[in-house]
Amino acid sequence: MAKVLCVLYDDPVDGYPKEYARDGLPELSGYPGGQTLPTPSAIDFTPGVLLGSVSGELGLREYLEGAGHTLVVTSDKDGADSTFDRELPDADVVISQPFWPAYMTAERFEKARNLKLIITAGIGSDHTDLDAAVRKGVTVAEVTYSNSISVAEHVVMMILSLVRDYLPAWEVVKEGGWNIADVVKRSYDLEGMHVGTVAAGRIGLAVLKRLAPFDVHLHYTDRHRLPREVEESLNLTWHESTADMVPVCDVVTINAPLHPETEGLFGDELLSTMKRGAYLIDTARARITDRDAIVRALQSGRLAGYAGDVWFPQPAPPDHPWRTMPHHGMTPHMSGSSLSAQARYSAGTREILECFFEGRPIREEYLIVEGGHLAGAGAHSYSTKE
Numbered sequence: 001m002a003k004v005l006c007v008l009y010d011d012p013v014d015g016y017p018k019e020y021a022r023d024g025l026p027e028l029s030g031y032p033g034g035q036t037l038p039t040p041s042a043i044d045f046t047p048g049v050l051l052g053s054v055s056g057e058l059g060l061r062e063y064l065e066g067a068g069h070t071l072v073v074t075s076d077k078d079g080a081d082s083t084f085d086r087e088l089p090d091a092d093v094v095i096s097q098p099f100w101p102a103y104m105t106a107e108r109f110e111k112a113r114n115l116k117l118i119i120t121a122g123i124g125s126d127h128t129d130l131d132a133a134v135r136k137g138v139t140v141a142e143v144t145y146s147n148s149i150s151v152a153e154h155v156v157m158m159i160l161s162l163v164r165d166y167l168p169a170w171e172v173v174k175e176g177g178w179n180i181a182d183v184v185k186r187s188y189d190l191e192g193m194h195v196g197t198v199a200a201g202r203i204g205l206a207v208l209k210r211l212a213p214f215d216v217h218l219h220y221t222d223r224h225r226l227p228r229e230v231e232e233s234l235n236l237t238w239h240e241s242t243a244d245m246v247p248v249c250d251v252v253t254i255n256a257p258l259h260p261e262t263e264g265l266f267g268d269e270l271l272s273t274m275k276r277g278a279y280l281i282d283t284a285r286a287r288i289t290d291r292d293a294i295v296r297a298l299q300s301g302r303l304a305g306y307a308g309d310v311w312f313p314q315p316a317p318p319d320h321p322w323r324t325m326p327h328h329g330m331t332p333h334m335s336g337s338s339l340s341a342q343a344r345y346s347a348g349t350r351e352i353l354e355c356f357f358e359g360r361p362i363r364e365e366y367l368i369v370e371g372g373h374l375a376g377a378g379a380h381s382y383s384t385k386e
């Protein structure tokens, strides 16, 4: 019987919800492009409830304990004396989410003597040292597509809120003010602007599709070019590299995984090639940008605005400079953890666990590392240092 160690974010400060803003969730028939929604044999939760926090337990307890396994759930994940570190040595399976990541460093791999499977309940497994997983023969899987559309919607919201300068206007209303000039002096229309995405995978392409009706000029760069009919239907301009694309864009959105090719990509040098007054949105991973270079670009006016929901480390410390830098629209890491997304990634986590315990193959599109190699989706989108 296995021990499953699951790291989740804390419950709301006023306690686990007793009621919700809406009754249930819309039913989806599948993901864009035909990938099926998660297919566990059953679920033991009501879609639409809070599953991503400690008391929600990703809806897994009944299933795991019913099968004789042990489930340990904690939010205490950092520091050598954390509950996570104490529970890790005999854990067979580790589950965590990018929103509140259990950083699976090479050092922790050494401690985790029984570890066979790491599941990212969501998308983006960069909090796991993939080289170490390859070396140790540990399988890494994530719930591909579970929150891609959730993030794409967040990106569109952030682009509009920065360009139109929505957040400062909302502050003025809350403070009882009414100076129109104050709230329009940095407010523009998105129409006619050049918008580019770094990567056009599931999220990047969904952002492009959602922005097309805004009558903007759409650009992208990616390691693999999209099919010609997709480029034509959205009137996309493809660029060989990020460096080629950003100088022509008014708005840039980053939708690539964090891996050796993308780490630190947006530093002083690349930012200096952007148009004065460009907007940058990063909901992918914070370390794709250089933290202090972003602050400098906002202070100098090179960037007119920066938004996103990804920080390093997470949780971000109270004195993280992005909390106080000018013209930002940051949120805590939340875009991929809407109640809608939680229902999908919880069901997908259960599907992966069922496959693992029953000795059935995990879907290719969920696999990042397997059998000592990058595999499935991981082989397509990630790279390792070694």
Ligand code: NDP
Pocket: 122, 123, 124, 125, 145, 147, 148, 151, 198, 199, 200, 201, 202, 203, 204, 221, 222, 223, 224, 225, 255, 256, 257, 258, 261, 262, 283, 284, 285, 309, 310, 333, 334, 335, 336, 337, 377, 380, 381, 382
């Ligand atoms: P996909 O795997 O569908 O897409 C990633 C794309 O990035 C692929 O098209 C890949 O190219 C491309 N890519 C990889 N490296 C580069 C590079 N060096 N330059 C340009 N493009 C590159 O993933 P998703 O779209 O679903 O997710 C993307 C990322 O978003 C995740 O890895 C995660 O970090 C982040 N994310 C954030 C969430 C949040 O809550 N904020 C939630 C979900 C995801 P190709 O495959 O063609 O080689």
